Amino acid sequence: MLATMRWFGPNDQVSLMDIRQAGCVGVVSALHQIPVGEVWSEKQINERIQIIEAENDRYSKLEWLVVESLPVHEDIKKGLPSRDKYIENYKVSLKNLANFGIKTVCYNFMPVLDWSRTKLDYTMPDGSKALRFVWTDFAAFDLFILKRPAAETAYTEETKKAAKKRFEEMSAEEKAELQNTVLLGLPGSMEAFHLETFQGLLNNYANIGAEELRANLHYFVSQVAPYAQKLGINLCIHPDDPPFPLLGLPRVVSTEQDLEMLMNAADVRANGITFCTGSLGVREDNNLPAMVKKFADRIHFVHLRTTKRETEYNTLVFHEAAHLNGDVDMYEVISEILKEENTRRKNGNYDAEIPMRPDHGHQMLNDLSSSTYPGYSAIGRLKGLAEIRGMEMAIKRNLGN
Incomplete structure (x- = not known):
């Protein structure tokens, strides 16, 4: 797997040098300053690349490997007539990213809210x-x-x-x-x-249930994924987080069945998945190793983290656990990912190594006194990455790699 970390740009308290020292070869980043729906210009993309690669001649090479996220405009999610304009803008942004060699673009289709915690x-x-x-x-x-x-x-x-x-x-x-x-x-x-x-x-979704939102998602991928395929870009959706409806808003990327319907909606390899073990792992009915095996060829990006389910008043409670100590069978998940990488190598795929990042690390040690985006402190993610890479090495030896 290609070790990466998310970097929120020049204002991120976690520096690019921190990410280098963690042993990463790539950065997961996005142009958060651009309003959702507007085109990402070649100039803006190149500026970000230049920042990321500025020290490549002096230190280990670091690349912008994954865009997370190129956000989807709410008009697309709501299926409004204006969606086609925003879809065209999305395609132009993909083309501009492809022109600079970026091959993996993550997005999500959660209405209004992104990930939610209390x-x-x-x-x-x-x-x-x-x-x-x-x-x-x-x-x-x-x-x-x-x-x-x-x-x-x-x-x-x-x-x-x-x-x-x-x-x-x-x-x-x-x-x-x-x-x-x-x-x-x-x-x-x-x-x-x-x-x-x-x-x-929220009122904008009063007449949009799961069926309507799913149809709007499938329309989006049917328009964008074939184009991404021509550009050589792997488009990969992030699952809902948490994977169930909130505030009356439907969510349609939460289960194996959801993913299967989405993959069938645009049957091209570029219509793929960001396999987030933390998001999908909240649901006890999601068998993660089996899902990796089933969708292996469509998994273009991996978030490795785990949550721990609890109960309170007979209702769901979960917290972000240490990367190897939650409800996710990380050994089996990583084993299936590495088997898929072996298959891709045998087939001569250019994307044999799948970008991976440790996600939602604990705030710990010196980072307890630092101000970082929640879940994205340096040391907690470093700890998670070290544990994951150790397990990866052991599994590779068992697989004969």
Whole structure:
């Protein structure tokens, strides 16, 4: 696997030198400063490449290997008439990226929100900090902070009762923290959505259920993936995080069946998957090693992390676990990935080595006093990468590599 780390650009507190010293050969990055839907120009792409590769003559080579993400405009997700304009812009951006040799582009199709948590600094037994999601707390936000009109029908009576008790026990500071956490904006930005306008964004999906959103996703990939194939770009969707509906919003990239339907919607290899073990692993019904084996040829990028499921008030709770200590069978997952790489080498594929990054590391050691984007501290990801690379080496020896 090609070891990479996500880098949010020149303002990222984790430097490119940090990423080099971690043993990475590539960077996962995006032009977060460009408004969603606008074209990424060749000039802007080249500027980012020049920054990433500026020290390549002095130090180990570092490349911009993966774009994460080239975001999909909300009009495409909603299936509005304007979507074709934004799809054309998307294709131009892909062409400009291809002109600079970038071959892997990640995206997601989650409406309004990206990944969602209810706590960004949950204290682990060893004193490190982790991301955490508590369904009862999320319900408390929905019912008593956002006060979404349809929220009452979204939860069981037991959950509503528990959420009310939890909300009444929260201090003003805890309520503000919960609100800011749920409304955190897209990765790469520390700006959150505003509570006053957030309901309006949700209302745009009032008549869009899972069937409609899925149709809009399939339309998008049918238009874009064949074009990406001609450009030599692997387009790979990131699964929903967490992999179930939130706030009345449908989510359609959460299960093996979801992925199978999506792959069939545009039957070209460029219509692929970012296999995120953390996102998919939240669902107990997702058999991750079997899914890697099934979709192996369509997996173009891998996020290796794991969550640990708990229960509270008979509802779901999960936190980001240490990379080898959660619910994901990391040994079996990595084994299947390495087997696929062997198959690609035998077939002479140019993309035999799959880009991988450790994801959502714990905040620990010196990073406890640093300000980094939640889940993207340097040392926690370094620890995860070291563990993954050690396991990779051991599995390769067992496979006879």
